[in-house]
Amino acid sequence: MRSPIKCLYLYFILGIFLFNLYLLSRFFGEQEKFKHDPFDQQQHFRLFYDVNFVKNSNEFLVLDWTGKQHIFRENDTIKCDFSHVDLKFCQSKFDSIINSTLRSNLIERCNRLAKLTVRWTNEQSLLKQADLIAFHSIHIRVNNLPELTRNDEQQQFSTVYILESEVHSLNSDHWHRFDFPMWYNLERSYPEPATYFDVKLYLDQLFAPIRVPFSRKTTTAPIAWLISNCNAYNGRSAFVKELMSYIRVDSYGHCLNNIKSKTVTTRRESNSVLYSSYKFVLAIENSNCEDYVTEKLIDAIGSTSIPIVASRSGKPDYTRFAPKHSYINVYDFKSVKDLANHLNHLSTNQTAYDEYLWFRRLPINKYAVTSGFIARSLNENLRLADQILGKRATMRKWLLNKETSVNKYCKLAQFIHTNHWESIYNRKKSNRPTADEVCLPTNDLVSYFHS
Numbered sequence: 292m293r294s295p296i297k298c299l300y301l302y303f304i305l306g307i308f309l310f311n312l313y314l315l316s317r318f319f320g321e322q323e324k325f326k327h328d329p330f331d332q333q334q335h336f337r338l339f340y341d342v343n344f345v346k347n348s349n350e351f352l353v354l355d356w357t358g359k360q361h362i363f364r365e366n367d368t369i370k371c372d373f374s375h376v377d378l379k380f381c382q383s384k385f386d387s388i389i390n391s392t393l394r395s396n397l398i399e400r401c402n403r404l405a406k407l408t409v410r411w412t413n414e415q416s417l418l419k420q421a422d423l424i425a426f427h428s429i430h431i432r433v434n435n436l437p438e439l440t441r442n443d444e445q446q447q448f449s450t451v452y453i454l455e456s457e458v459h460s461l462n463s464d465h466w467h468r469f470d471f472p473m474w475y476n477l478e479r480s481y482p483e484p485a486t487y488f489d490v491k492l493y494l495d496q497l498f499a500p501i502r503v504p505f506s507r508k509t510t511t512a513p514i515a516w517l518i519s520n521c522n523a524y525n526g527r528s529a530f531v532k533e534l535m536s537y538i539r540v541d542s543y544g545h546c547l548n549n550i551k552s553k554t555v556t557t558r559r560e561s562n563s564v565l566y567s568s569y570k571f572v573l574a575i576e577n578s579n580c581e582d583y584v585t586e587k588l589i590d591a592i593g594s595t596s597i598p599i600v601a602s603r604s605g606k607p608d609y610t611r612f613a614p615k616h617s618y619i620n621v622y623d624f625k626s627v628k629d630l631a632n633h634l635n636h637l638s639t640n641q642t643a644y645d646e647y648l649w650f651r652r653l654p655i656n657k658y659a660v661t662s663g664f665i666a667r668s669l670n671e672n673l674r675l676a677d678q679i680l681g682k683r684a685t686m687r688k689w690l691l692n693k694e695t696s697v698n699k700y701c702k703l704a705q706f707i708h709t710n711h712w713e714s715i716y717n718r719k720k721s722n723r724p725t726a727d728e729v730c731l732p733t734n735d736l737v738s739y740f741h742s
């Protein structure tokens with residue numbers, strides 16, 4: 292009997308040895324992989340750190356509860372600048388609090404902002420330590436929301452966010468369950484919007500000199516279009532198809548493609564580089580909703596050509612996002628043919644064309660004669676915007692006042708630390724508006740011109 296037992300014992304020892312060899316090979320294999328893929332290395336150590344993470348009083352932990360279901364990942368740590376918050380600022384925020392102990396605690400909490408580190412994770416095991424729990428609206432499991440701690444010793448907050456339009460979203464009827472609704476809507480977001488715009492970069496581009504002069508623009512076609520969603524809610528493909536019957540449009544995307552270019556599919560630079568050689572850029576969104584303005588306008592502005600947009604009944608209101616008379620709104624014309632006639636006129640008349648670029652020219656824009664882009668601080672850009680657009684400009688009141696070019700989690704960390712938690716918890720909450728409330732009807736771009 293001893294011989295079989297000895298054999299089993301030897302097999303057991305051998306098994307342990309081989310298993311350890313396997314683990315070592317995996318470890319060194321991962322190390323070799325990390326040499327070639329720093330992102331994998333970052334993810335590995337992030338997960339290791341998360342499991343062993345113990346938060347201190349100078350850390351603000353954001354837990355994206357839906358973070359493993361989507362691509363909207365944040366860096367860890369998130370770079371925030373709270374240097375403008377000091378003791379005097381904090382004292383002024385809580386002067387109205389009568390309870391001296393509570394006031395002192397709130398001031399102390401506010402004053403910690405200057406040293407605060409904001410971290411991001413998607414590890415749900417860290418729920419109890421998280422300060423803010425974030426949810427991407429489309430990926431919310433409404434029947435399995437975590438329970439948050441809300442008392443004088445610990446306050447946890449929730450935020451829901453999305454950048455898709457109301458017609459392409461889910462779970463909007465559950466937004467009343469969250470403290471902070473943040474999306475591109477400049478008026479309805481709380482406490483601030485989370486738009487497509489980095490205002491500093493956007494203003495750098497807005498006031499930059501013209502990239503390609505009128506005389507050197509492409510002559511074979513005045514308009515560029517690059518879109519992959521051919522079944523847009525507003526019917527833009529059918530609209531552009533009709534426009535093409537009156538004026539040449541170079542379509543580089545999947546929709547109505549009529550020009551092949553390897554550089555378009557392989558290039559790494561912004562679409563604005565391609566657009567700059569055209570006189571006009573079609574920047575029509577997939578749906579026309581309140582404040583739904585995306586990178587399509589940003590790329591068109593960055594090209595220094597003239598954007599063609601679609602807006603009716605303030606859906607969206609482009610004067611909130613761009614200077615007046617800097618774009619062409621298709622809804623300003625009685626027919627698609629009338630629009631094409633106007634574009635054909637502008638493409639052959641530089642004087643009329645340049646009127647749409649008034650904010651890029653001398654004497655109003657002192658940077659108009661320089662070449663390339665000039666890096667300016669956000670405050671410098673805002674002062675320049677006041678000089679060129681005017682302090683009462685609609686764009687100044689909305690986008691430039693509402694979007695501070697700060698990471699949305701930095702915005703929320705500051706807001707939480709500079710407001711009494713009860714005022715946040717007790718705020719009257721509501722659901723995100725429906726598409727019927729804030730968007731034009733389906734296929735409106737087609738039906739409007741054929742009604």
